[in-house]
Amino acid sequence: MKNHDVEDTWHYHNGTKHPNGTLLNRYHTFHAGMRPAPYKIYKNVSKISLSLDKEPIGISALDAISNIYDSKVGMIPDLNILTRILYFSGGITRTIKFPPPMGEFEFRAASCTGALYHIEIYVVCSDIPGLDAGVYHFDPKELKLNILRKGDFRHVLVDATADEEFVKQAPVMLIFTDVFSRNSVKYQAREYRHAFWDCGTIISNTLSIISAHKISSRLISGFVDNTINNLLGLDHTKEASLVILPIGYTEKPIPKSPPIVSINIESIISDSDVDYPEINSMHDASSLCDNTEVKSWRKHFAKSQHNVTDLIPLGxxxxxxxxxxxxxxxxxxxxxxxxxxxxxxxxxxxxxxxxxxxxxxxxxxxxxxxxxxxxxxxxxxxxxxxxxxxxxxxxxxxxxxxxxxxxxxxxxxxxxxxxxxxxxxxxxxxxxxxxxxxxxxxxxxxxxxxxxxxxxxxxxxxxxxxxxxxxxxxxxxxxxxxxxxxxxxxxxxxxxxxxxxxxxx
Ligand SMILES: Cc1cc2nc3c(=O)[nH]c(=O)nc-3n(C[C@H](O)[C@H](O)[C@H](O)COP(=O)(O)O)c2cc1C
Missing domain, CATH: 3.40.109.10 (NADH Oxidase)
Known part of the structure; x- marks a missing residue:
């Protein structure tokens, strides 16, 4: 239980400051030819093709980014809506050809430091219209879901979040992970800041699309890290879960999950294999070990300190x-x-x-x-x-x-x-x-x-x-x-x- 020894954070934060962070090598170089493939590739995996409907649903962007739907007002998203949520969060929105050695770049829906696209998105869901219960990885390149597990594994998330109220009601959960070396190849140990920056810009899009569909969601940052990483079959020294986003609302109680056996599907997460131990140390220091620790962590939930001022239409x-x-x-x-x-x-x-x-x-x-x-x-x-x-x-x-x-x-x-x-x-x-x-x-x-x-x-x-x-x-x-x-x-x-x-x- 290292979470409360915050010296670890100061060591990391001060050590990764520009211009004189002691954890950064000022002579480090990066050129476009070193850019790792920005996708996680599963070999011999069963896939589900997604059919994308990009049609606007008639909610203005300014409303979508500022609205929040109440947790009890929910719905069960179907595969069509889920695909829209995934695409407008992490999908490829444009391709630009640059002169060599850069070549063709596929840009995504949200901004990302160095366009290195180190954030992956997974789905854990019950049966929803168009999709069976399972654990899936979103492949933005092929616009497909890779099937990692079949069955309803949501209870693993309920346990890992110590019975978080919103998680207990959600038919669909997204899990955002970070592949460390895909970004550290350029930014070295500062990558662990980028993990949350680049996850955050994606989540801004995700929340906006979810709110445009009038679906409720809650961002969950307190969970037992190892449990979620195991569910997704991650080697947590290379790729780790950052946040969970339960989506929608159902009154049906979540059933007991099938046993978690290891996922035997080979995958390539990055073709850069240089590790930065400072990233692993910071991640471990901020990990929560069991659901008692999660529960006590959540007690610090910060109550509103002031009255909320209603939105005033400006300009x-x-x-x-x-x-x-x-x-x-x-x-x-x-x-x-x-x-x-x-x-x-x-x-x-x-x-x-x-x-x-x-x-x-x-x-x-x-x-x-x-x-x-x-x-x-x-x-x-x-x-x-x-x-x-x-x-x-x-x-x-x-x-x-x-x-x-x-x-x-x-x-x-x-x-x-x-x-x-x-x-x-x-x-x-x-x-x-x-x-x-x-x-x-x-x-x-x-x-x-x-x-x-x-x-x-x-x-x-x-x-x-x-x-x-x-x-x-x-x-x-x-x-x-x-x-x-x-x-x-x-x-x-x-x-x-x-x-x-x-x-x-
Ligand atoms: C947190 C953050 C920091 C960034 N820092 C810089 C920067 O210092 N200089 C720069 O030219 N672009 C910066 N960018 C822009 C990225 O290079 C850009 O998002 C990426 O190439 C993807 O392109 P797009 O945003 O046009 O889709 C930053 C983006 C983010 C999200």
């Missing part, structure tokens, strides 16, 4: 009704920003719609663990400067007025994107406080919570035809810049918003 003149499917399909990370401004109404809408919270096992609905800090370079109706977003009051508090464009670029690893953007948003967390409540596993949820907010901002921006990109950052320089307000806060995610340069694809 109604600029709102679009573009459906969530259309917005996911047109999303892509902006590669060059012009210096043109976005409007204050547009910025307000993005902030408001992407911070309405999520239903989780660690926070009250509508709350988040994170705090938003902004550098406004050019927003019509808002003076340039640094700001803190005060969610309860729906307002931006000016910290310092001034032109911080160059600083914005410097903080974002000296790249042009954060310098040229209209606004950069740093999603920060008081890590000490979160670790105090949740132990090392708090590190997982702090990264994930921030990434889901960042993923929703991507979608909200694209709904308004504004460009966006995730970025990485110089950790301590960001804290220093926003201090004293952000003293004791650590950056978890950075996103830049602005107008794309006209001829950018």
């Amino acid at each position: 109604t003149g600029t709102l679009t009704n573009d459906g969530i499917e259309k917005v996911i399909l047109r999303r892509g990370s902006t590669r060059a920003f012009s210096h043109d401004s976005i409007s204050f109404e547009q910025l307000s809408t993005i902030l408001k719609r992407s911070t309405n919270g999520i239903d989780t096992d660690f926070l009250a609905k509508h709350d988040t663990l994170n705090d938003l800090y902004l550098i406004v370079n050019r927003v019509d109706g808002l003076p340039s400067g640094s700001y803190h977003y005060v969610k309860e009051k729906d307002s931006l508090q000016l910290l310092r007025a001034g032109d911080f464009r160059e600083i914005s670029g410097n903080l974002g690893l000296g790249q042009d994107l954060p310098r040229d953007a209209s606004v950069t948003i740093f999603i920060m967390v008081n890590l000490q406080k979160v670790l105090g409540n949740f132990g090392n596993r708090g590190y997982r949820i702090a990264q994930l919570d921030a990434a889901i907010t960042g993923g929703k901002m991507y979608l909200a921006a694209y709904a308004l035809n504004i460009g966006a990109t995730g970025l990485t950052f110089y950790d301590d320089m960001v804290t220093d810049f926003f201090s004293p307000h952000a003293k004791n806060k650590e950056t978890m995610f950075l996103i830049a918003l602005g107008k794309k340069v006209i001829n950018e694809s």
Whole structure:
């Protein structure tokens, strides 16, 4: 039971800070030719072909990202809806040919650091219309489900989550895993942060599509790690479960599961086999060993600290009704920003719609663990400067007025994107406080919570035809810049918003 010795998290977090993290080798190199195949391939496995219906169901993206459905209002998704959820979360949405050695790249529905696509999605379900009960792996390349187990194994998840109330009622559960070496080949030990960033951006899409279908779901981060990894047949030193997302509602009690025998299906998860022990140590330190530990971990569920302010429609003149499917399909990370401004109404809408919270096992609905800090370079109706977003009051508090464009670029690893953007948003967390409540596993949820907010901002921006990109950052320089307000806060995610340069694809 290592979860409460949070020194492990500080060792990992400080050691993977840019620019001087001692766990990072500054001479490490990566080139496109080293990119591992971004898919898990099962050999000799039975498969089910999925038939995809991309038709919009008529819910605007801005509504889909901000709505949460109540846990008792549910339904049993059929295979058609499940396929849509999987595709709009982790499916291939566009293919771009680059000159050698990069070659053809298949881009996915959600953004991902380095386009390395190290997050895999599994399904554990009861019989649902069109699909028998089983454990499946989603293959986005062939748009198929690989059959790993036949039968209803949901009770394994009920046990692993210590009878979590929502899990007990769900006909379908998604499990998101991380293949460490597929991303660490480029980002070394910092990969374990990316695990939650890139899982979070996918989950923003998943939650949006689920809410568009008016289905309830709850993000579950507390579970016995080994039990879930065994169910999926994972070698947890190479690939590990990150979160569970139960979907839908059924009154039928979940039956006892069949015995778990080992899955004898050969698979290739990555053709990079360099391991980073710091990733395994951080993952082990934040693992929960049995359901007593899960139960006591969940007791720290953070109750709402303040009254929730109802959504106030902002900038109604600029709102679009573009459906969530259309917005996911047109999303892509902006590669060059012009210096043109976005409007204050547009910025307000993005902030408001992407911070309405999520239903989780660690926070009250509508709350988040994170705090938003902004550098406004050019927003019509808002003076340039640094700001803190005060969610309860729906307002931006000016910290310092001034032109911080160059600083914005410097903080974002000296790249042009954060310098040229209209606004950069740093999603920060008081890590000490979160670790105090949740132990090392708090590190997982702090990264994930921030990434889901960042993923929703991507979608909200694209709904308004504004460009966006995730970025990485110089950790301590960001804290220093926003201090004293952000003293004791650590950056978890950075996103830049602005107008794309006209001829950018
Ligand atoms: C958390 C995060 C950090 C990122 N950091 C950078 C970055 O520092 N520089 C950059 O050019 N792109 C960055 N990206 C964008 C990715 O390279 C991009 O998502 C990936 O190539 C897939 O392309 P797409 O988002 O257009 O689908 C980041 C994306 C995410 C999700």
